[in-house]
Structures are given as C-alpha cells and as structure tokens.
Amino acid sequence: MLVAGETSGDTLGSELMAAMKEISPWPLTFSGVGGETMEKQGLASIFPMTDIAVMGPREIIPRLPLIFRRIRETVRHAVTAEPDIVVVIDSPEFTHMVAKRIARRAPHIPIVDYVLPSVWAWRQGRARTMKKYIRRVLALLPFEPAFLRSVGVDCVYVGHPAIYRVPEAGSGEQFREVHGIGADQPLLLVLPGSRVNEVKHLLEVFGDVVKMLAEEMPDLRIVLPTVPHLRGIVEKTVRSWPMDVLLVSDEQQKRAAFDAATAALAASGTVALELGLARVPMVVAYRAEALVGWFALNVLKIPSVVLVNLILDRPSVREYLHNRCTPEKILEGLRPLMTNTPERARALADFDELRARMGIGGLAPSQRAAKAVLELL
Numbered sequence: 001m002l003v004a005g006e007t008s009g010d011t012l013g014s015e016l017m018a019a020m021k022e023i024s025p026w027p028l029t030f031s032g033v034g035g036e037t038m039e040k041q042g043l044a045s046i047f048p049m050t051d052i053a054v055m056g057p058r059e060i061i062p063r064l065p066l067i068f069r070r071i072r073e074t075v076r077h078a079v080t081a082e083p084d085i086v087v088v089i090d091s092p093e094f095t096h097m098v099a100k101r102i103a104r105r106a107p108h109i110p111i112v113d114y115v116l117p118s119v120w121a122w123r124q125g126r127a128r129t130m131k132k133y134i135r136r137v138l139a140l141l142p143f144e145p146a147f148l149r150s151v152g153v154d155c156v157y158v159g160h161p162a163i164y165r166v167p168e169a170g171s172g173e174q175f176r177e178v179h180g181i182g183a184d185q186p187l188l189l190v191l192p193g194s195r196v197n198e199v200k201h202l203l204e205v206f207g208d209v210v211k212m213l214a215e216e217m218p219d220l221r222i223v224l225p226t227v228p229h230l231r232g233i234v235e236k237t238v239r240s241w242p243m244d245v246l247l248v249s250d251e252q253q254k255r256a257a258f259d260a261a262t263a264a265l266a267a268s269g270t271v272a273l274e275l276g277l278a279r280v281p282m283v284v285a286y287r288a289e290a291l292v293g294w295f296a297l298n299v300l301k302i303p304s305v306v307l308v309n310l311i312l313d314r315p316s317v318r319e320y321l322h323n324r325c326t327p328e329k330i331l332e333g334l335r336p337l338m339t340n341t342p343e344r345a346r347a348l349a350d351f352d353e354l355r356a357r358m359g360i361g362g363l364a365p366s367q368r369a370a371k372a373v374l375e376l377l
Contacts (some may be wrong), residue, residue, distance in 0.1 A: 001042060001083035002032040003074060003098055005091025006053045006162050011036035012114060012161065012366075015087050016099065017041040020369035026377075033074055037047045046077050052094050068096065072235060075101040090115040096133075103133035107199045110135040110376050114153070114369060118142050124358050127151045134329045136376060142311055142357050156372040159365030160281070161372045162274045163358060165255060172259030180248060186217050186262045186338050189280065190224045190245075192234075193267035200229055202267055208327035209334065210266060217338065222246065225254040263337040263344075265330065268305045272317065276308040276354045281337040282345040287325040308350075311357055316350040 004013045014037035017067040021028055021041075024257045030042050035049040052070055054060050060067070075098055076085055086102060086109055088095035099111050113134045117126065117151050123234055128151045130137070132192070137155040139145055148155035181187055190210065192202040222245045226234045231249065238245040255278075264275050275282045302308055305315045320326070320335035336343040355361075359368075 001082065001086045002030060002034060002038065002077055002089060003086065004032075004034045004038060004049060004089040005094040007035065008161075009090040010049060012369075013038045013043070013087075014041045015364075016087070016114065016367035016369050016373070017043065018087075018155050019364070019366040020374060023370055024142050024374055031077070031083070032086075033070075046073060052091070067128040071096075071097050071101070074098045075105065078102045078109065081107050082106065083272075084088070085110050085112060085373060087112045087114055088281065091139055092117040096130075100122070100133050108344065111113060111259075112138060112373055112376065116148070118147050121127070127153060134371065138372055140365075141307065142359075143313070143331040148219070156368070158368035158372060159361075159363075160273065161278055161365060162270060163360060163365055166360065167255035167259040169257040172261070175253070175256035175260040181217075181230065181260070185219050185221055186333075187221045187223060187260055187282070188338070189257060189261040189264035189266070189310075190222055191264060191266040191271050191341055192224075193200070193269065194227055194230070196230065198214050198267055198286070199233060202285065202325075204232070205236065205266055205325060205327055207241055207288060208332050212228055212327060212331050215336070216335070223248060223257045225249070225257060230263045257348060263271065263334060264333060268319065268321070272310075276317070276351050277358065277360065279348055279351045281344050281351075283333040283337070285320040285325045285330055287322060296309050306336075308354055311354060312350060314346065316354075 002013050003324065004010045013034050017038060018041055024095060031044045031046065032050055033047065034043045040247055046207065047070055052067055054063055071094065087097050088111065102109060103111060109132055116137050116139050127148060131151070131153045134153065136151060137148055138158045139155050140160040145157050176183060176314055190206055192199045192206055222243060224234060224238065224245050225248050228249055231247065233375040234247060248257055251309050258275065258278040260281055261280050264280045266272055266275060266282050266284050267287040268284050272284050304315065305317060305321065306319050308317045309315055309377050320330050320333065337347060
C-alpha cells in the first residue's frame with residue numbers, strides 16, 4: 001500500500017512502483033492513494049489524490065472535513081486490506097496522520113516513510129516520535145541517516161530526484177551554438193525562484209547585480225529559466241536590463257543551459273542542489289518578507305539554507321539572505337566565479353565531491369528505494 005498526497009509524491013511513488021515490479025521476486029499488487037502516474041503503474045487509488053493535494057490555509061481550511069474523512073478512509077483501508085507494507089510518501093501533514101493511526105490499529109504492518117520531513121531543520125523533537133510508528137525512512141539527502149539513527153530511527157539513503165535532472169554531457173555546447181553564444185563568452189544563469197512572491201522580491205535585486213556585472217563584462221549573456229505562469233512577470237521586469245535576456249521554459253533547454261553556464265545567481269531552494277550536481281558555480285540569495293525572515297533566522301536549527309553546504313558540511317556556496325541580500329554583496333561573491341579563479345576551481349572541486357556523496361553514476365534513487373522497501377517483506 002502506498003500513500004501520496006501531491007504531484008511530487010505521485011512521481012516518486014510511480015518510480016518506486018516501477019522499480020519494485022522490476023526487481024521483486026514475487027508478483028506485486030498496489031493500492032492506496034495516488035495520482036495519475038501511480039495509477040498508470042497499477043495503483044488502485046481509493047479516492048482521487050486531488051482531494052488532499054491542497055496548499056496554504058485558504059485552500060486547506062474549507063476542505064478540512066473532507067481531508068479528515070479521507071484520513072479515516074485511508075486508515076480503514078489499511079486495517080481492512082492488511083497490506084504487507086505501507087509506504088507513505090512526502091506530504092507529512094496528511095501521510096503522518098495516516099501512519100500514526102495505522103500503527104495504533106495495526107501495529108504488525110511495517111510503515112516506511114519515503115521523504116523525511118525537514119525535522120533536522122526546525123522540529124528535531126519530531127524525529128524521536130517517528131520511531132513509534134515508522135519502521136524505516138528512505139532519505140533523499142546523505143546526511144539524514146546519521147541524524148535519524150542518532151535518535152533510534154532506521155534510515156536508508158536512497159538519493160534525491162535531482163539526480164535524474166543532471167544535464168547530458170555536451171548539451172551545453174549545442175545550447176551555446178544554437179543561441180549564438182561564443183564558447184568563451186561569459187554566460188550567467190539567473191534563477192529567481194518559482195513562486196510569484198519570491199520572484200518579485202528577488203528580480204529587482206538580481207537585476208541590479210546583472211547591471212553592475214555587465215559594466216565589468218560587456219559581452220555578458222543572461223539566460224533565465226522560468227515557468228509558464230511566471231513568464232509575463234519576468235518578461236516585464238527584464239525589459240529594463242542592459243542586454244537581451246534569453247528566457248527558457250522547456251525543461252530540456254533548461255538542463256542544457258545548466259551545462260552551458262559559466263555561473264549562476266539563484267534563489268535558495270532545490271535548484272541550488274541541481275546546480276551543484278550540474279557543476280555550475282553559484283551564489284544563492286533570498287529576500288523574504290519580514291516574518292519569514294525572522295523565522296529563518298530565529299527558528300531554523302541549521303547553519304545554512306543551501307543543501308550543497310549541508311551535504312558537504314562546510315560553507316562551499318556563498319549565501320546572501322535577508323539583510324545581506326544586496327546587489328553589492330552578491331556581486332562580491334559572484335564576480336570571482338565568472339572567470340578562471342581559485343574560487344571557481346574550489347567550487348568545481350566541491351561539486352565533484354557533492355556528486356560522489358549523492359551517488360551520481362550509481363543505482364537510480366527509485367532502485368535503491370525499491371530494494372530498501374522489499375527488504376522488509
């Protein structure tokens with residue numbers, strides 16, 4: 001039985017199901033909660049995943065009665081069907097409520113948690129309570145197993161989905177050729193985020209950085225990967241920049257741009273991990289609203305918001321957050337990454353270490369996850 005609550009979990013679940021079918025010595029049947037991609041792999045979803053795939057208080061509050069009913073139905077299904085194992089995938093607000101109730105009513109059913117909630121960041125006490133109802137955690141990040149084992153929770157590192165998004169070797173050369181960018185011409189990736197508010201907060205600052213950098217590098221080219229619902233906002237903002245900005249929305253073109261880039265200026269988030277795995281030297285910046293900034297500075301129990309730094313356990317990538325997110329400070333960190341400097345060489349060496357720690361070139365995350373689940377049957 002598998003339980004996913006949103007699109008990203010549906011993708012992980014479908015990949016896990018495909019890998020389990022491939023390596024299992026026994027025929028498998030799947031039930032639970034999932035979306036279209038899990039259903040294509042053979043999941044019989046007991047209700048539409050869209051019933052629980054909601055975000056933010058405005059969406060959640062009106063649907064609370066339905067969500068709690070779906071929790072009860074999911075638990076009832078597990079207790080009645082008695083699956084050999086239950087895998088809950090991400091969406092911890094829903095899936096962990098389900099897992100706790102299954103563990104109370106059917107403690108003999110092993111429960112696996114695929115995607116650890118960020119308990120290591122700000123709710124560390126939650127990790128200790130997980131061992132009461134979770135048999136094993138499948139971790140996306142290589143530092144998570146040691147943290148969980150320290151509080152008595154079994155954890156196996158399987159790998160992050162970003163591993164799948166590493167660009168093909170040589171795609172950058174073709175990207176430069178197609179778009180008329182010289183082989184030695186400096187190419188900066190600008191990645192202001194994927195949410196409307198963060199894009200509005202960051203594009204003004206990033207634009208000032210670009211303008212100052214262009215004064216030092218007159219042949220500078222800019223590529224800005226974006227998503228369809230933000231393209232209008234981005235196009236309007238970059239009109240004031242001192243050069244034409246190449247906007248790319250296609251995922252394949254985005255990966256090729258990563259391979260082509262000299263360096264990147266990025267919002268904090270998963271994209272920084274993707275850049276590191278693609279060996280793109282970067283600086284990371286974030287300017288949040290006052291309350292969010294206070295939370296990040298006073299509640300998070302981590303030395304960095306950049307996953308690359310947490311995985312390497314050192315400040316490899318410079319980050320400019322909140323009050324430090326100014327054009328002058330950002331440019332100071334970005335400038336040495338645009339040419340052949342010791343700072344750039346160190347970044348590339350760090351990213352080679354990152355790739356090794358993340359398991360690039362080994363088994364796919366879904367295959368590792370399938371093996372870790374089947375071991376418990």
